Amino acid sequence: MSAIHLVRHGQASFGTDDYDRLSERGFAQATALGQAWEASGFLPTRAVAGSMKRHAQTAIAALDAAGPSDGYDVDDGWDEFAHESVVEAYAPGRAGTVTDPKEFQKIFLGALGRWTSGRHDGDYAESYAHFTNRVLAAFDRLTDSLDGRESVVVFTSGGPLAVVAAHVLAGDAETWTPEAQSLWPRLSTVAINAGVTTLITGSTGRTLVSFNEHTHLPTDLVTYR
8 A cells, every 4th residue: 555645835926926936934834844754754755746846846845854855756747727827818917916815716716617617728728627637647647656555745736636636535437527526626725835635545446545634834834825
């Protein structure tokens, strides 16, 4: 039996000209995760990260704090969807200009609904169907590579980890099902920065053990965006 720990990146730089980098709090969150691993004696047998800057920065900060490691591999299948494209298609001119988190959340939820409907795929840099298929392919590549005795950490984003969690909770079918689609928005919108979602995989299949675990974070480091 192997374990897969999906880590959402630390807080990114919302409201700045470069969202795809960790904020000061984001670095602190990633470091706190690594320190918790070091204190518990945990080191992954392997680490993987998406190709985004915030994934790399989270991986480096967490692994450096945890202790000696062999670094991490990069798989862009774990990248987040282009949220700017999703928001722009729903509310032209608003992507990157809304700095109030509550106002942005209202726009973002509406934008997600439009994107996931599948009725406007030509408006987006990546369709919802392509996104979910891409993430599940990365998940399959990872699980197929495990030898049954590994503990792998994946540094990714809220969207991809919610795809995996929803897919497994809905029965781990061969395709993305309506049941998984109904779960995904509810999971992706509550993913905590530097939170950990854990699955196990073995002879009985793939099972979700925990979602959004974040006891390693002090209260003042718990953020959703």
